Amino acid sequence: MAAIDACIGEDAMNFDFNAHLLPREITRPQAGGGTRTWELGWSPITDAHGTIERLMLCIRDVTELRQLAHAARAQQQELAIIGEILGMAPEKFQAFVAGSTAYLQANERLIRQAGEDAGARPAALAELFRNMHTIKGNARTYGLQQLTDVVHAAEQRYDQLRQDPAGWATDALEADLAEVRDMLGIYQAVNEAKLRGRGAPAAQGLAAPREQVEALAQTLCGAARGTDLAALQAAAAQAGHTLQRWCGVRLSDALDGALASLPSLAAQLGKEAPTVQVNDGDLMVRPPIADMLRDVFTHLLRNAMDHGIEAAPERVREGKPSAGRIDIDLALHGERLQLRMADDGRGLDLERIRAKAQEAGLLAPHDQPEDEALAQLVFEPGFSTAAAVTTVSGRGVGMDAVKAFLAAHGGSVALRLRAASSTAHRAFDILIHLPAQHALRAQG
Secondary structure (H helix, E strand, O other), X not given: OHHHHOOOOOEOHXXXXXXXXXXXXXXXXXXXXXXXXXEEEEEEEEOOOOEEEEEEEEEEEOHHHHHHHHHHHXXXXXXXXXXXXXXXXXXXXXXXXXXXXXXXXXXXXXXXXXXXXXXXXXXXXXXXXXXXXXXXXXXXXXOOXXXXXXXXXXXXXXXXXXXXXXXXXXXXXXXXXXXXXXXXXXXXXXXXXXXXXXXXXXXXXXXXXXHHHHHHHHHHHHHHHOOOHHHHHHHHHHHHHHHHHHHOEOHHHHOHXXXXXXXXXXXXXXXXXXXXXXXXXXEEEOHHHHHHHHHHHHHHHHHHHHHHOOOHHHHHHOOOOOOOEEEEEEEEEOOEEEEEEEEOOOOEEHHHHHHHHHHOOOOOOOOOOOXXXXXXXXXXXXXXXXXXXXXXXXXXOHHHHHHHHHHOOOOEEEEEEOOOOOOOEXXXXXXXXXXXXXXXXXXX
């Protein structure tokens, strides 16, 4: 009414000043159930001098239009989701859903426990961030954009809490988690209802050749018919070793999804797709470790593309090929399984790391750690040298997640600096160590 009073009897431009205050849509519940929506259109009626005498109000029932628009948006979303799912192999989709569900269940427990124990919130927040960031990284890897957007929104609240821990609100955190869970459920429902599950997921690892299976069966049966206990034990041990080898996963297969996503990530960052060389040293890893390494390298590869490998013009000026290169090696060293990843990007800006560490309170102004120790600060929770947060990186979660995932399996990660160069950046290798029991020989 105040807006109307400000228009009647005034110059016509007063309507332009006050029109934004007039209601444009009204929704009301109906006696028989449901709601109806009316659209309100306002127009000034002026006299010969341009003074507003009256306002004309046009009311239009747009209930069905709104319902049709909602249905169209839902159908458009469904079609987009179908396209995203079809871009994945069935077994990769099933593995992604299983992994994401596990992370969401872990976050649900963390939120509930930290809601009752304020002292546990800092550690819980770090793990909440790691888990959700991993879901987002994997979703982006497979091109599941609808889910990526929802997860990114949930991360926003975690980032706010990192800045203001006193703002913890269990209900809001649970609501964010429910939105991610609901969107993941939509993907599952579309896969089952529209794509009929696309068949049973294929088993990951080596296929067992028929002749090898028959030879193994004959060996076991022959040993079982004999009376030599030592021969039977040796045959059983050999059978166990063979079966384990058949269940092993090649490193290139474990990282297939993350590697396949690099061209689209590079395009998003305005860079050329890198050349990636994976050398597994005739080794395989056990399936649980393969799943963990998939999550680890999702973070490492995205970090390399965003922070390390330069855009083509800069690389050419430095005398490098326009496309970057990433090398990943797997080897056994005594009782340790070692993975090494290196790229030919610009390397680490140690002085920027030092400045960011002092800003974050990880270093005092007078602290002067060795370069090697300084480099390890990239694994600290929340640490990032990015100038701005993007949907790709910048929250300081990825490297922290890498360290936590490896530690949960008895592993470790560190940066090994290479020789100093004439530039302000230092090239480095990422070294991952795991117990040798997680490795299997591909042959023999």
